[in-house]
Amino acid sequence: MCRVVDLQQAVLAKNDGAARALRAELASRGTTVVNLLSSPGSGKTALLERELSLARERGVPVAALTADLATENDARRLARSGVPVKQVLTDGLCHLEAPMLGRHLDGWLPEGTRLLFVENVGNLVCPASYDLGEALRVVLASVTEGEDKPLKYPTAFGLAQLVVVTKTDIAEAVEFDEAAFRANVQRVNPGVEVLLTSVRADQGVGLLLDRALAVGSGTRAHAPVMAHQRHEGDHHGHGHGHEHGPGHTHDHDHDHDHDDHDHHGQDHGPGHGRPDPAVAQTR
Amino acid sequence: MHEMSIAMAVVGQVEEAARAGAASAVRRVELQVGELAGVVPDSLAFCFELACAGTVLEGAELVTRSVTASARCADCAGAWAVGMPPDLCCPVCGRATEVELLTGRELRILNVTWEDAPAADSCREPISEEA
Ligand SMILES: Nc1nc2c(ncn2[C@@H]2O[C@H](COP(=O)(O)OP(=O)(O)OP(=O)(O)O)[C@@H](O)[C@H]2O)c(=O)[nH]1
Ligand SMILES: [Mg+2]
Ligand SMILES: [Zn+2]
Ligand SMILES: [Zn+2]
Numbered sequence: 001m002c003r004v005v006d007l008q009q010a011v012l013a014k015n016d017g018a019a020r021a022l023r024a025e026l027a028s029r030g031t032t033v034v035n036l037l038s039s040p041g042s043g044k045t046a047l048l049e050r051e052l053s054l055a056r057e058r059g060v061p062v063a064a065l066t067a068d069l070a071t072e073n074d075a076r077r078l079a080r081s082g083v084p085v086k087q088v089l090t091d092g093l094c095h096l097e098a099p100m101l102g103r104h105l106d107g108w109l110p111e112g113t114r115l116l117f118v119e120n121v122g123n124l125v126c127p128a129s130y131d132l133g134e135a136l137r138v139v140l141a142s143v144t145e146g147e148d149k150p151l152k153y154p155t156a157f158g159l160a161q162l163v164v165v166t167k168t169d170i171a172e173a174v175e176f177d178e179a180a181f182r183a184n185v186q187r188v189n190p191g192v193e194v195l196l197t198s199v200r201a202d203q204g205v206g207l208l209l210d211r212a213l214a215v216g217s218g219t220r221a222h223a224p225v226m227a228h229q230r231h232e233g234d235h236h237g238h239g240h241g242h243e244h245g246p247g248h249t250h251d252h253d254h255d256h257d258h259d260d261h262d263h264h265g266q267d268h269g270p271g272h273g274r275p276d277p278a279v280a281q282t283r
Numbered sequence: 284m285h286e287m288s289i290a291m292a293v294v295g296q297v298e299e300a301a302r303a304g305a306a307s308a309v310r311r312v313e314l315q316v317g318e319l320a321g322v323v324p325d326s327l328a329f330c331f332e333l334a335c336a337g338t339v340l341e342g343a344e345l346v347t348r349s350v351t352a353s354a355r356c357a358d359c360a361g362a363w364a365v366g367m368p369p370d371l372c373c374p375v376c377g378r379a380t381e382v383e384l385l386t387g388r389e390l391r392i393l394n395v396t397w398e399d400a401p402a403a404d405s406c407r408e409p410i411s412e413e414a
Binding site: 001002003004005006007008009010011012013014015093094095097125126128129130150151152154155158186187188189190191225226228229230 | 386
């Protein structure tokens with residue numbers, strides 16, 4: 001016989017759960033994860049290479065994991081900085097998922113790593129939906145990509161805790177309209193910081209490292225409007241007291257298990273408006 | 284194309300529930316998809332069909348209920364449909380410090396219609412799910 005079963009499950013509940021667990025575990029080890037998202041070729045590897053070298057010069061223990069569909073080129077470039085680097089080949093998958101990241105960190109991530117930079121697969125669509133347990137989500141866009149990128153990829157830019165413009169050395173040549181870009185970013189993500197960088201002209205290099213270290217030492221990262229959907233249960237007087245990170249895309253998405261009262265005390269993604277015990281321990 | 288990953292996640296979750304509920308075949312899956320969930324319904328439907336092949340969901344129908352994205356400004360108590368691309372600054376006071384997203388990020392399985400395995404025959408009405 002046919003019957004209708006009320007399932008009420010978040011589709012990404014498994015990833016979100018794994019991301020929460022990873023965030024808590026890494027926080028307890030003193031590691032802050034930075035998730036870098038952009039279109040292919042925006043300059044993630046180029047900027048990261050510089051930030052990693054700088055961290056090494058300053059004696060800050062950092063590591064990087066880079067994900068690509070194919071080739072180890074990015075890992076080879078990043079390894080020139082002298083810090084621990086790992087290449088992940090996603091085997092056709094266009095984004096990283098939290099359980100996958102967890103498996104790759106297992107037995108590799110050196111003890112005492114303060115910052116782990118994760119270069120996601122070059123793609124502005126899919127990675128945006130997957131929380132990796134990061135404490136800071138960074139979305140990059142090069143000046144060649146057009147000012148309307150934030151409007152074309154609202155989920156990616158809307159969930160960013162930091163926006164980085166790259167390749168400003170060629171901004172003039174491509175007539176990059178900085179004001180228009182900033183306005184578009186603010187429209188989908190009011191209040192998010194926008195940094196201008198160029199590895200060629202040495203502009204803004206080191207800012208990413210500074211921002212990441214600040215979050216690692218407890219400075220609250222930006223909380224995007226899009227990352228914090230009002231909780232379904234709010235009008236019942238519960239469901240307050242927690243907010244969700246940018247990757248925690250589906251707010252009400254803990255498995256409901258027909259018990260809506262179980263949400264408190266879970267650690268959610270970064271960008272909290274309120275202290276999160278799991279994240280607060282991050283040094 | 285992450286609609287494939289999403290479709291596979293849906294199928295996986297439904298399979299698990301179907302196994303726990305001793306279902307013999309899944310006929311229909313109803314999904315709630317917010318405007319800002321970052322999922323293209325057509326593409327998802329296409330991937331869903333592929334992901335169902337060879338599973339207990341083979342041939343199941345996917346019904347997507349879209350949810351319009353809306354936000355609210357606590358500063359002036361205004362609420363608006365944010366549109367696409369979304370505008371998350373308050374259209375009334377122009378500020379965004381007290382803006383809260385009300386709807387639009389949903390991506391959830393609402394309900395599933397399945398056939399009970401023959402052993403558990405007869406049409407039991409109560410529909411509540413134990414698993
Ligand atoms: N002019 C200029 N070119 C840059 C800059 N940063 C990166 N590039 C160039 O942009 C191209 C792509 O840079 P990558 O660092 O490989 O970009 P990516 O985002 O890591 O690319 P994927 O990993 O393939 O997605 C390379 O040819 C770089 O030399 C910059 O600041 N200025
Ligand atoms: Mg790269
Ligand atoms: Zn994809
Ligand atoms: Zn207002």
